[in-house]
Amino acid sequence: MRLPSVLLAGAALLLAGTVVSGQAPAGQGAGRGPAPTPQNLQVLPKDMTFQQVIGVMQQFNAALGVTCVHCHQFVGPNDPGNDFASDAKPAKNVARRMMEMLRGINPTVQRAVAPKAADQVVGVNCMMCHRGSAIPQLPPPPARGAGPGAPPAK
Numbered sequence: 308m309r310l311p312s313v314l315l316a317g318a319a320l321l322l323a324g325t326v327v328s329g330q331a332p333a334g335q336g337a338g339r340g341p342a343p344t345p346q347n348l349q350v351l352p353k354d355m356t357f358q359q360v361i362g363v364m365q366q367f368n369a370a371l372g373v374t375c376v377h378c379h380q381f382v383g384p385n386d387p388g389n390d391f392a393s394d395a396k397p398a399k400n401v402a403r404r405m406m407e408m409l410r411g412i413n414p415t416v417q418r419a420v421a422p423k424a425a426d427q428v429v430g431v432n433c434m435m436c437h438r439g440s441a442i443p444q445l446p447p448p449p450a451r452g453a454g455p456g457a458p459p460a461k
Protein backbone atom coordinates (compact mmCIF):
# COMPACT_ATOMS: atom_id res chain seq x y z
CA MET A 308 0.00 0.00 0.00
CA ARG A 309 1.10 3.54 -0.68
CA LEU A 310 -0.74 4.91 2.33
CA PRO A 311 1.21 7.32 4.51
CA SER A 312 1.47 4.99 7.45
CA VAL A 313 2.91 7.52 9.88
CA LEU A 314 0.04 9.95 9.52
CA LEU A 315 -2.50 7.17 9.29
CA ALA A 316 -1.26 5.59 12.47
CA GLY A 317 -1.39 8.99 14.12
CA ALA A 318 -4.93 9.61 13.00
CA ALA A 319 -6.03 6.15 14.02
CA LEU A 320 -4.43 6.62 17.43
CA LEU A 321 -6.06 9.97 17.86
CA LEU A 322 -9.46 8.52 17.09
CA ALA A 323 -8.83 5.40 19.11
CA GLY A 324 -7.94 7.40 22.17
CA THR A 325 -11.04 9.52 22.04
CA VAL A 326 -13.88 8.14 20.05
CA VAL A 327 -13.35 4.76 18.45
CA SER A 328 -14.42 1.62 20.20
CA GLY A 329 -13.64 -1.84 18.97
CA GLN A 330 -10.76 -2.47 16.64
CA ALA A 331 -9.44 0.71 15.12
CA PRO A 332 -7.38 0.46 11.90
CA ALA A 333 -4.08 0.49 13.77
CA GLY A 334 -5.31 -2.12 16.25
CA GLN A 335 -5.67 0.47 18.98
CA GLY A 336 -8.60 1.36 21.18
CA ALA A 337 -10.25 -1.98 21.79
CA GLY A 338 -12.68 -1.97 24.67
CA ARG A 339 -12.83 1.77 25.24
CA GLY A 340 -16.60 1.83 25.57
CA PRO A 341 -19.32 2.85 23.13
CA ALA A 342 -18.26 5.08 20.26
CA PRO A 343 -20.10 8.33 19.66
CA THR A 344 -21.25 8.57 16.08
CA PRO A 345 -19.71 10.95 13.52
CA GLN A 346 -21.25 14.40 13.85
CA ASN A 347 -21.19 15.82 10.36
CA LEU A 348 -21.99 13.18 7.74
CA GLN A 349 -23.96 14.82 4.93
CA VAL A 350 -23.47 12.31 2.12
CA LEU A 351 -22.43 9.05 3.77
CA PRO A 352 -25.13 7.28 5.81
CA LYS A 353 -25.44 9.11 9.12
CA ASP A 354 -25.40 5.88 11.12
CA MET A 355 -21.94 4.84 9.90
CA THR A 356 -19.49 4.13 12.69
CA PHE A 357 -16.12 5.89 12.86
CA GLN A 358 -14.47 2.64 11.90
CA GLN A 359 -16.57 2.36 8.73
CA VAL A 360 -15.96 6.02 7.88
CA ILE A 361 -12.21 5.61 8.28
CA GLY A 362 -12.33 2.69 5.85
CA VAL A 363 -13.84 5.00 3.22
CA MET A 364 -11.33 7.71 4.10
CA GLN A 365 -8.39 5.40 3.52
CA GLN A 366 -9.73 4.76 0.03
CA PHE A 367 -9.86 8.52 -0.55
CA ASN A 368 -6.23 8.86 0.57
CA ALA A 369 -5.14 6.13 -1.80
CA ALA A 370 -7.21 7.33 -4.77
CA LEU A 371 -6.04 10.93 -4.50
CA GLY A 372 -2.48 10.26 -3.33
CA VAL A 373 -3.00 12.54 -0.30
CA THR A 374 -3.15 12.24 3.48
CA CYS A 375 -6.05 13.05 5.81
CA VAL A 376 -4.82 16.63 6.21
CA HIS A 377 -5.67 17.38 2.58
CA CYS A 378 -9.37 17.51 3.50
CA HIS A 379 -9.33 17.78 7.30
CA GLN A 380 -8.19 20.07 10.04
CA PHE A 381 -5.60 17.66 11.40
CA VAL A 382 -2.62 19.06 13.27
CA GLY A 383 -1.12 15.93 14.79
CA PRO A 384 -1.95 12.98 17.01
CA ASN A 385 -3.96 14.04 20.07
CA ASP A 386 -3.69 17.72 19.15
CA PRO A 387 -6.63 19.72 20.52
CA GLY A 388 -6.75 21.56 17.18
CA ASN A 389 -7.83 18.39 15.34
CA ASP A 390 -11.39 18.58 14.07
CA PHE A 391 -12.51 15.96 11.55
CA ALA A 392 -16.11 17.21 11.63
CA SER A 393 -15.05 20.70 10.55
CA ASP A 394 -15.74 21.75 6.96
CA ALA A 395 -13.04 24.44 6.99
CA LYS A 396 -11.01 22.85 4.19
CA PRO A 397 -12.57 23.39 0.75
CA ALA A 398 -11.36 19.99 -0.49
CA LYS A 399 -13.73 18.29 1.96
CA ASN A 400 -16.77 19.78 0.28
CA VAL A 401 -15.30 19.04 -3.15
CA ALA A 402 -15.09 15.41 -2.05
CA ARG A 403 -18.77 15.49 -1.03
CA ARG A 404 -19.76 16.73 -4.48
CA MET A 405 -17.59 14.00 -6.04
CA MET A 406 -19.41 11.35 -3.98
CA GLU A 407 -22.73 12.75 -5.19
CA MET A 408 -21.44 12.66 -8.77
CA LEU A 409 -20.77 8.93 -8.41
CA ARG A 410 -24.27 8.40 -7.03
CA GLY A 411 -25.56 9.96 -10.22
CA ILE A 412 -23.23 8.11 -12.59
CA ASN A 413 -23.44 4.60 -11.26
CA PRO A 414 -27.17 3.98 -11.79
CA THR A 415 -26.65 5.25 -15.36
CA VAL A 416 -23.79 2.79 -15.85
CA GLN A 417 -25.99 0.03 -14.46
CA ARG A 418 -28.85 0.89 -16.86
CA ALA A 419 -26.49 1.13 -19.82
CA VAL A 420 -25.29 -2.44 -19.42
CA ALA A 421 -28.62 -3.95 -18.40
CA PRO A 422 -29.58 -6.70 -18.06
CA LYS A 423 -26.21 -7.37 -16.45
CA ALA A 424 -26.73 -8.10 -12.74
CA ALA A 425 -25.89 -5.17 -10.47
CA ASP A 426 -23.21 -7.12 -8.63
CA GLN A 427 -21.47 -7.88 -11.95
CA VAL A 428 -21.21 -4.23 -13.01
CA VAL A 429 -17.88 -2.44 -12.60
CA GLY A 430 -18.92 0.83 -10.97
CA VAL A 431 -17.13 4.15 -11.28
CA ASN A 432 -15.05 5.06 -8.23
CA CYS A 433 -12.60 7.79 -7.15
CA MET A 434 -9.54 5.81 -8.24
CA MET A 435 -10.81 5.43 -11.78
CA CYS A 436 -10.28 9.12 -12.47
CA HIS A 437 -7.81 10.20 -9.81
CA ARG A 438 -5.30 7.35 -10.07
CA GLY A 439 -3.23 8.71 -7.22
CA SER A 440 -3.46 12.45 -8.03
CA ALA A 441 -5.59 15.09 -6.29
CA ILE A 442 -6.00 16.69 -9.72
CA PRO A 443 -6.44 13.78 -12.11
CA GLN A 444 -3.77 13.49 -14.77
CA LEU A 445 -3.25 11.07 -17.58
CA PRO A 446 0.26 10.11 -18.53
CA PRO A 447 1.30 11.31 -22.01
CA PRO A 448 0.53 8.81 -24.75
CA PRO A 449 3.29 6.26 -25.32
CA ALA A 450 5.84 7.00 -28.04
CA ARG A 451 4.72 5.49 -31.31
CA GLY A 452 6.52 2.31 -32.13
CA ALA A 453 6.33 0.30 -35.28
CA GLY A 454 2.77 -0.83 -35.82
CA PRO A 455 -0.12 -0.27 -38.14
CA GLY A 456 0.34 3.17 -39.69
CA ALA A 457 3.92 3.59 -38.46
CA PRO A 458 6.49 4.87 -40.95
CA PRO A 459 8.55 2.05 -42.52
CA ALA A 460 11.71 1.16 -40.57
CA LYS A 461 14.94 2.26 -42.27
Ligand code: HEC
Binds near residue numbers: 344360398
Ligand atom coordinates in the same frame (compact mmCIF):
# COMPACT_ATOMS: atom_id res chain seq x y z
C1 HEC B 1 -10.58 13.66 -0.26
C2 HEC B 1 -10.97 14.27 1.00
C3 HEC B 1 -10.84 13.46 2.27
C4 HEC B 1 -9.73 12.79 2.74
C5 HEC B 1 -8.38 12.63 2.07
C6 HEC B 1 -10.10 12.29 4.04
N1 HEC B 1 -11.38 12.63 4.33
FE1 HEC B 1 -12.36 12.26 6.05
N2 HEC B 1 -14.05 13.10 5.30
C7 HEC B 1 -14.16 13.64 4.05
C8 HEC B 1 -15.54 14.01 3.82
C9 HEC B 1 -16.10 14.64 2.56
C10 HEC B 1 -16.24 13.70 5.00
C11 HEC B 1 -17.72 13.95 5.27
C12 HEC B 1 -18.55 12.90 4.54
C13 HEC B 1 -20.03 13.23 4.56
O1 HEC B 1 -20.40 14.40 4.66
O2 HEC B 1 -20.85 12.28 4.46
C14 HEC B 1 -15.26 13.13 5.92
C15 HEC B 1 -15.56 12.72 7.21
C16 HEC B 1 -14.64 12.21 8.09
C17 HEC B 1 -14.91 11.87 9.46
C18 HEC B 1 -16.25 12.04 10.19
C19 HEC B 1 -16.21 13.34 11.00
C20 HEC B 1 -17.55 13.66 11.64
O3 HEC B 1 -17.65 13.64 12.87
O4 HEC B 1 -18.50 13.93 10.87
C21 HEC B 1 -13.76 11.39 10.01
C22 HEC B 1 -13.54 10.90 11.44
C23 HEC B 1 -12.76 11.43 8.97
N3 HEC B 1 -13.34 11.93 7.81
C24 HEC B 1 -11.46 11.01 9.13
C25 HEC B 1 -10.54 10.97 8.11
C26 HEC B 1 -9.23 10.37 8.25
C27 HEC B 1 -8.69 9.74 9.53
C28 HEC B 1 -8.61 10.50 7.06
C29 HEC B 1 -7.26 9.97 6.63
C30 HEC B 1 -7.15 8.49 6.80
C31 HEC B 1 -9.53 11.20 6.16
N4 HEC B 1 -10.69 11.45 6.84
C32 HEC B 1 -9.25 11.54 4.85
C33 HEC B 1 -13.14 13.83 3.15
C34 HEC B 1 -11.87 13.33 3.26
Ligand code: HEC
Binds near residue numbers: 441
Ligand atom coordinates in the same frame (compact mmCIF):
# COMPACT_ATOMS: atom_id res chain seq x y z
C1 HEC C 1 -15.17 11.34 -13.46
C2 HEC C 1 -13.84 11.54 -12.89
C3 HEC C 1 -13.76 11.76 -11.39
C4 HEC C 1 -14.18 10.91 -10.40
C5 HEC C 1 -14.86 9.56 -10.53
C6 HEC C 1 -13.81 11.54 -9.15
N1 HEC C 1 -13.20 12.74 -9.38
FE1 HEC C 1 -12.49 14.03 -7.99
N2 HEC C 1 -11.89 15.29 -9.44
C7 HEC C 1 -12.01 15.06 -10.81
C8 HEC C 1 -11.37 16.13 -11.54
C9 HEC C 1 -11.25 16.23 -13.06
C10 HEC C 1 -10.86 17.04 -10.57
C11 HEC C 1 -10.06 18.30 -10.80
C12 HEC C 1 -10.88 19.49 -11.15
C13 HEC C 1 -9.95 20.68 -11.24
O1 HEC C 1 -9.41 20.92 -12.31
O2 HEC C 1 -9.76 21.34 -10.22
C14 HEC C 1 -11.23 16.47 -9.27
C15 HEC C 1 -10.93 17.08 -8.07
C16 HEC C 1 -11.17 16.53 -6.83
C17 HEC C 1 -10.82 17.12 -5.58
C18 HEC C 1 -10.13 18.47 -5.37
C19 HEC C 1 -8.64 18.20 -5.33
C20 HEC C 1 -7.84 19.40 -4.96
O3 HEC C 1 -6.91 19.24 -4.18
O4 HEC C 1 -8.14 20.50 -5.45
C21 HEC C 1 -11.19 16.26 -4.59
C22 HEC C 1 -11.02 16.47 -3.10
C23 HEC C 1 -11.78 15.13 -5.23
N3 HEC C 1 -11.77 15.31 -6.59
C24 HEC C 1 -12.26 14.02 -4.56
C25 HEC C 1 -12.84 12.92 -5.18
C26 HEC C 1 -13.37 11.79 -4.47
C27 HEC C 1 -13.33 11.61 -2.96
C28 HEC C 1 -13.89 10.94 -5.40
C29 HEC C 1 -14.63 9.64 -5.18
C30 HEC C 1 -15.80 9.76 -4.29
C31 HEC C 1 -13.67 11.56 -6.71
N4 HEC C 1 -13.03 12.74 -6.52
C32 HEC C 1 -14.06 11.00 -7.91
C33 HEC C 1 -12.59 13.97 -11.39
C34 HEC C 1 -13.15 12.91 -10.74
